[in-house]
Amino acid sequence: MGQREDVLTTLEMMRESLRETLKETSVLRHVAIQEEVIIRAESIDKTCSNALRYARQIKELLTESGSIQGSRR
Numbered sequence: 001m002g003q004r005e006d007v008l009t010t011l012e013m014m015r016e017s018l019r020e021t022l023k024e025t026s027v028l029r030h031v032a033i034q035e036e037v038i039i040r041a042e043s044i045d046k047t048c049s050n051a052l053r054y055a056r057q058i059k060e061l062l063t064e065s066g067s068i069q070g071s072r073r
Contacts, residue, residue, distance in 0.1 A: 062068040 059068065
């Protein structure tokens with residue numbers, strides 16, 4: 001019976017270790033997802049900033065060429 005108890009104890013320890021590993025994996029997955037969201041948001045922000053910069057340049061060029069009257073909002 002002592003050997004059976006040892007096996008059960010070992011299996012219980014392995015199960016607890018696996019549960020802890022799964023918890024850590026879950027935390028790491030959430031962190032990775034958050035980092036990916038931040039990276040994507042920064043990319044969107046950069047794209048929007050570039051689009052605004054180009055729109056301003058286009059407006060300036062059109063204003064300078066006389067295609068747009070100097071109306072401002």
